[in-house]
Amino acid sequence: MQFAIAQDISKDTVIKPFEINKRFLSGINIPKVKLKAHPERAYFQRTIYKGSDLSVFILSSETATNTIKDFSVDEFVYYLKGKAEIKLENNEKRSFLSGDYICVPKGFSGEWTNNEGNKYHLELSVISNKRADKEAVSIPSIPFLLDREVLSGIKNETTLFSGVELNIEIVSEIPGHKEISPTTKDQFIHVLDGMIVISANNDSLEIFHRGDFFVLPKGFSGILKTEAQDTCRMLVVTAK
Incomplete structure (x- = not known):
């Protein structure tokens, strides 16, 4: 639930499937990034893929809470390690665990806490490279688990x-x-x-x-x- 500036690392001229490296999914070789808003926070991020439409990231952080107002993107998250706890503006609480598939819609407001797994949490994130209108909000606008039965x-x-x-x-x-x-x-x-x-x-x-x-x-x-x-x-x- 935090992004540094993405760098384009997909330079191949031959268009072929791009496999997500299992080393990244294991939390290995993710560089440390200094966040302007939280310079003291231990935070790691790698841009795995940046294409024409989509960017894929691997993110890792020590336990930290972000206060979010009108989340600026739609985000798909596969939670790999740790626990995510959110508190909505109406004080309703939700949580997500390792192995969960999560949708974080544009327009979400609330508190998001990533709780470390041993020391750091780990998640895979996918976002669009193109921004919708600033006023546009996805429905529903609250983070949710993708239907497990589906x-x-x-x-x-x-x-x-x-x-x-x-x-x-x-x-x-x-x-x-x-x-x-x-x-x-x-x-x-x-x-x-x-x-x-x-x-x-x-x-x-x-x-x-x-x-x-x-x-x-x-x-x-x-x-x-x-x-x-x-x-x-x-x-x-x-x-x-």
Whole structure:
């Protein structure tokens, strides 16, 4: 729940899937960043990916509380370590734990506390690179857990969130293969069930299994093959 200035680290000229490195998801090699608003705070951040539409970060911090007024972005968060506690303006309290999928909508106001896991918390964050109108607010405007029954495949809903900057949805594919024309948006993908094999213009194969995170960049062309017991399911985040 805090961002330093993002630096573009994706310089590849060949458009191919971008895998989220498991070392970053493990909290390894994340540089320390000095925050102007909280210079004394132990805070770490790395820009994992910055594409045409989306940016992906790994964030880590000692226990700290941010007072937020009209949160300026839609944010998807996968909480990796520690505990997040929020206090809304009406004094209602909510909490999130390791393994939770969280949506933080634009317009949220309240207190957000990241509680350290041993020493530091850890989270994966996805935001749009383009800002909506300053006055625009996503509905709902309160941080919430993505529906666990949908994520578990019990419910068949597809749209988990449609905000002013981000869409979060479930995409299901019957096992098979298809040709992908140039994609029109960055797609942040988390494989929920099955396996995905992607070939970019007859280049080497990229293989992603259940639990993997990757980005399918804007402008990608190639072949996508899915394998699964019944259906291959993905959580997909895109910018508006």
